[in-house]
Amino acid sequence: MHSRNSDSPPVPRCLWKAAPSSDEAATRSLAAALAKQLRPGSWVFLEGPMGSGKSTFARALIEGLGFEIPPEGSPTFALAHEYEQPGIPRTVHLDLYRIENEEELEASGIPAMFWESPGAILLSEWTSNFSALERALFEDPRHDRWRVVLDPVEGEPALRSILIERLG
Numbered sequence: 001m002h003s004r005n006s007d008s009p010p011v012p013r014c015l016w017k018a019a020p021s022s023d024e025a026a027t028r029s030l031a032a033a034l035a036k037q038l039r040p041g042s043w044v045f046l047e048g049p050m051g052s053g054k055s056t057f058a059r060a061l062i063e064g065l066g067f068e069i070p071p072e073g074s075p076t077f078a079l080a081h082e083y084e085q086p087g088i089p090r091t092v093h094l095d096l097y098r099i100e101n102e103e104e105l106e107a108s109g110i111p112a113m114f115w116e117s118p119g120a121i122l123l124s125e126w127t128s129n130f131s132a133l134e135r136a137l138f139e140d141p142r143h144d145r146w147r148v149v150l151d152p153v154e155g156e157p158a159l160r161s162i163l164i165e166r167l168g
Helices: 024-035 054-065 102-108 110-116 131-138
Strands: 013-022 043-047 080-085 088-095 121-125 145-153 156-167
Touching: 013 024, 013 145, 024 054, 024 145, 024 156, 043 054, 043 131, 054 088, 054 121, 054 145, 088 110, 102 110, 131 145
Parallel strands: 043 121, 043 145, 088 121
Antiparallel strands: 013 156, 080 088, 145 156
């Protein structure tokens, strides 16, 4: 799903953390550790198949930033959840799963949120479904960019393999 324009050079990546077998507690701990690395304007891209723990990771990261959040789960049905609290950068959790094509994506206004929310921390799930947007976001050097890949561990339904990279 990660189609790249062959004319574009690959975005430099720096491995920050890798956890080959993480249970939910370890996943939450990794998310809280990443939260401490983020600053206003950071973008975090969460990748992995359905049920891999992207929303769990995102919620733990948001809590790690200092927000108290209600137990609503993934923003799939709302597309975005925004969190604001004094003393913490505004944070937006996006879930692009339900958006079916580029036209719907543009109509949603989500791409503009990245460039029109300079001080916000943005967490985005399923960005890889839109290769042109993903490429533009990965290649924007003005932002602190992170990629988190979560994959279920075969034969161990409670475990996840987690890779966290800093982009750029």
